């Protein structure tokens with residue numbers, strides 16, 4: 001793959017536990033992860049509970065550092081990139097997002113205010129995303145406590161889209177959305193990879209949504225990359241049944 005946008009090279013992540021002595025290593029969370037992602041790709045990240053999906057997104061957003069191995073953005077090693085510059089290009093929407101006591105409209109505008117954009121530009125961009133995401137007007141004056149989990153999730157996604165990052169990291173973005181809203185969002189995100197060359201990495205347990213949007217699938221199993229496959233080459237029926245079976249078994253072991 002020529003000139004990859006994002007590249008992970010033999011990345012390992014071990015748990016940092018307070019109880020460990022200085023010469024001890026925590027248990028492995030991610031092991032020997034290597035892959036490359038180019039512009040405009042829509043990557044689905046799947047795997048059972050605890051497979052390491054969120055940990056992987058956190059590393060790519062540099063909320064955590066790899067214990068060993070390297071991550072590159074446009075051939076520049078992550079640690080060489082100033083953190084604010086990195087986060088302006090690589091934005092994470094976590095599973096739980098906060099609106100910091102602002103109203104929805106204020107929260108949507110805030111990242112653009114921080115970037116010093118003109119008031120009119122901010123208003124135009126905010127209104128455009130409100131329209132594209134079908135956000136009803138009566139949500140705009142509400143604060144976090146007046147929103148449902150699904151409404152909060154959609155606002156968090158809107159806030160990330162408004163920044164227009166080069167790489168968008170989504171951790172289970174549809175987990176609390178109704179199916180119609182989820183499908184509409186997948187369609188919008190897919191268009192964004194084409195119109196803005198945005199690269200998307202999305203953790204999603206809902207395989208049918210990954211199937212409708214993703215161009216490639218990364219399958220994590222117990223912290224290792226089990227498969228890195230083009231979406232068109234994935235046997236979705238078989239994958240769905242394997243994952244369901246394995247998750248049931250895992251749930252039984254834990255109960």
Ligand SMILES: Nc1ncnc2c1ncn2[C@@H]1O[C@H](COP(=O)(O)OP(=O)(O)OP(=O)(O)O)[C@@H](O)[C@H]1O
Nearest residue numbers: 015016028029047048049050051052053054055056
């Ligand atoms: N801060 C941490 N310290 C120690 N262990 C952690 C930490 N965060 C995650 N882990 C462990 O790392 C493993 C991977 O967790 P992670 O949250 O990345 O999984 P996941 O695939 O996102 O799971 P889920 O689908 O349940 O969200 C789990 O065994 C978890 O217990």
